[in-house]
Amino acid sequence: MKAIEGRAWVFGDNINTDAMAPGLYFKSSMDEMARHCLETVDPHFARDVRPGDVIVAGRNFGVGSAREQAAMALTHLGVAAVLAVSFGRIFYRNALNFGLPALTFPNAATVRAGDVLRVQPVAGRIENVRTAAVFAVPGIPAHLMAMVEAGGLMPWLKVRLAKDTV
Amino acid sequence: MPLPYTLTQKILARAAGRPHVSPGEIVTCRVDLALLLDSGGPRRIWPRLKELGVGVWDPDRIVLCSDHFTPAVDAESAAILQLTREFARHFGIQRFFDMRGIGHVLLAEQGLLAPGMFAVGGDSHSSMGGAFGCFMAGFGAIEMTGVVVTGEIWIQVPETLRVNWSGRFARGVVAKDIALFLCRTLGMENGASVLEYGGETVRNMSIWERMVLTNMAAELGAETGLVEADEVTLAALRTAGRVPAADALDWRSDPDASYSAIHDFSATDLPPQIAAPDSPANSGPVGAYDTVRIDQAYIGACVGAKLSDLRMVAEVLKNRSVARGTRLLVAPASTQAMTEAAADGTLATITAAGAYILPTGCGACAALGAGVLAENEVCISSTNRNFRGRMGANSAQVYLASPYTVAASAVAGRVADPRELLT
Ligand code: SF4
Numbered sequence: 001m002k003a004i005e006g007r008a009w010v011f012g013d014n015i016n017t018d019a020m021a022p023g024l025y026f027k028s029s030m031d032e033m034a035r036h037c038l039e040t041v042d043p044h045f046a047r048d049v050r051p052g053d054v055i056v057a058g059r060n061f062g063v064g065s066a067r068e069q070a071a072m073a074l075t076h077l078g079v080a081a082v083l084a085v086s087f088g089r090i091f092y093r094n095a096l097n098f099g100l101p102a103l104t105f106p107n108a109a110t111v112r113a114g115d116v117l118r119v120q121p122v123a124g125r126i127e128n129v130r131t132a133a134v135f136a137v138p139g140i141p142a143h144l145m146a147m148v149e150a151g152g153l154m155p156w157l158k159v160r161l162a163k164d165t166v
Numbered sequence: 167m168p169l170p171y172t173l174t175q176k177i178l179a180r181a182a183g184r185p186h187v188s189p190g191e192i193v194t195c196r197v198d199l200a201l202l203l204d205s206g207g208p209r210r211i212w213p214r215l216k217e218l219g220v221g222v223w224d225p226d227r228i229v230l231c232s233d234h235f236t237p238a239v240d241a242e243s244a245a246i247l248q249l250t251r252e253f254a255r256h257f258g259i260q261r262f263f264d265m266r267g268i269g270h271v272l273l274a275e276q277g278l279l280a281p282g283m284f285a286v287g288g289d290s291h292s293s294m295g296g297a298f299g300c301f302m303a304g305f306g307a308i309e310m311t312g313v314v315v316t317g318e319i320w321i322q323v324p325e326t327l328r329v330n331w332s333g334r335f336a337r338g339v340v341a342k343d344i345a346l347f348l349c350r351t352l353g354m355e356n357g358a359s360v361l362e363y364g365g366e367t368v369r370n371m372s373i374w375e376r377m378v379l380t381n382m383a384a385e386l387g388a389e390t391g392l393v394e395a396d397e398v399t400l401a402a403l404r405t406a407g408r409v410p411a412a413d414a415l416d417w418r419s420d421p422d423a424s425y426s427a428i429h430d431f432s433a434t435d436l437p438p439q440i441a442a443p444d445s446p447a448n449s450g451p452v453g454a455y456d457t458v459r460i461d462q463a464y465i466g467a468c469v470g471a472k473l474s475d476l477r478m479v480a481e482v483l484k485n486r487s488v489a490r491g492t493r494l495l496v497a498p499a500s501t502q503a504m505t506e507a508a509a510d511g512t513l514a515t516i517t518a519a520g521a522y523i524l525p526t527g528c529g530a531c532a533a534l535g536a537g538v539l540a541e542n543e544v545c546i547s548s549t550n551r552n553f554r555g556r557m558g559a560n561s562a563q564v565y566l567a568s569p570y571t572v573a574a575s576a577v578a579g580r581v582a583d584p585r586e587l588l589t
Binding site for chain 2: 014016018019022023024026027039040059060063064065066067068071086087088089090093094097098141143152153154157158161
């Protein structure tokens with residue numbers, strides 16, 4: 001898996017999945033839904049986020065519903081990784097299932113909005129270019145590594161089905 | 167003789183085909199039952215099955231319910247419901263409930279869950295099923311695609327956190343008040359844990375009230391919630407026309423099982439609880455908010471519009487009416503609840519008080535159906551989430567409370583303590 005380098009968007013604790021994928025846009029296209037991603041938290045996020053940027057958040061990022069559109073809206077906008085002190089359990093699984101690296105990052109509070117971070121999801125290494133600080137964090141769990149490296153659950157299922165091991 | 171185990175360990179060991187499992191271990195479990203809903207079900211899974219060129223692993227282990235987009239209100243929702251019907255037909259899913267109610271409630275009404283079962287659902291409130299002494303947890307549609315293809319899912323064996331309640335509730339205080347109290351007290355981040363509810367207060371609850379506790383294990387951020395099987399569980403299965411298995415009551419934690427923590431609470435002095443915007447954890451005794459004026463009172467959702475909830479509403483509304491300037495909307499959780507409420511007079515009491523009856527389904531709970539809120543409106547709701555924008559406009563404010571408290575507030579036109587009306 002490639003190393004990631006991108007600008008940090010910094011969020012607080014308990015960012016919920018309704019905020020990432022509002023119910024009002026459930027019947028809309030992903031383009032439309034992604035335009036409203038996180039608008040209740042930061043109205044400029046969806047407009048200004050650039051492909052390759054990373055999200056840095058506090059505790060319990062992705063608390064709430066099972067809606068996979070929350071993780072999909074982030075990947076749709078080009079978010080390359082989510083680094084949070086902790087994650088809501090379904091969001092965490094959804095993110096990895098879409099090949100979006102989600103890493104627990106206890107030192108999230110050291111990052112300022114706009115800092116450029118270099119992230120190695122497999123090794124579990126986060127570097128803040130501004131401060132030159134380097135953090136060792138838990139990488140992708142071993143039992144999910146092959147799935148995430150394949151690009152997520154769908155590519156992984158294709159590999160498994162081709163081998164007829166399902 | 168094996169070590170003592172929690173109920174969760176016993177179920178996961180059985181589903182994983184292992185003699186025993188320990189917290190932290192990653193296991194692959196065979197799925198006994200998978201609940202798919204119209205929201206994250208066929209419309210998201212079918213295109214992926216086509217892409218993979220495969221079908222479903224076992225149509226008889228799938229339960230499919232249309233509830234989030236019912237009834238259709240525009241061409242998009244109509245198309246979603248149509249596709250859900252086609253999926254059921256195409257794959258021969260017999261247990262398809264089309265516009266019959268909210269899936270989590272239907273599982274209970276139909277007696278489709280049983281103690282010891284390992285079940286999954288494509289919705290976070292799938293935890294509700296744990297009231298039947300089974301392990302049932304929620305997952306995203308992408309992961310449910312994997313389940314539908316393989317019949318398996320990985321689980322990291324969670325710790326079990328025991329939550330005991332003792333004592334009797336004051337009149338007008340119910341399971342929902344416990345759930346809101348716990349959101350504040352235990353917080354919304356209990357990941358890697360199963361919440362096992364027990365104690366005298368829980369044993370004395372109906373299956374429907376226990377389901378409120380397990381439903382809101384989702385708000386507590388737990389892997390899931392459950393209640394050990396007992397006579398109440400078996401009676402609920404018999405009412406649904408099922409014959410409980412001979413070993414049903416064996417699905418309990420061993421007496422000296424090891425819990426990550428044990429919490430003991432008393433229900434005796436618990437006042438009705440209310441969660442202020444914008445989080446279920448922002449809760450406290452209802453009295454602190456009694457000056458808050460209400461535009462809309464909403465009785466709805468899997469957690470808050472079952473027959474037991476409608477009866478609470480009717481108890482409060484009997485010989486009373488909804489305040490001028492406030493509207494009370496009621497969306498029964500299932501057609502069965504609606505039928506029984508019509509038969510026993512509950513519904514007549516509610517409509518005579520001036521309530522407006524909405525279609526059965528998820529409705530305004532997640533801003534998908536009738537009853538959504540305008541900018542700056544204030545709503546008190548028997549649902550389970552009040553995140554910003556959850557029920558409509560981003561500036562709308564949602565207070566969560568029990569059906570008793572919602573009904574009392576509808577009568578007062580402001581947040582009100584139901585104990586004052588229930589003497
Ligand atoms: S009623 Fe609300 S909480 Fe329950 S399943 Fe429907 S949207 Fe989810």
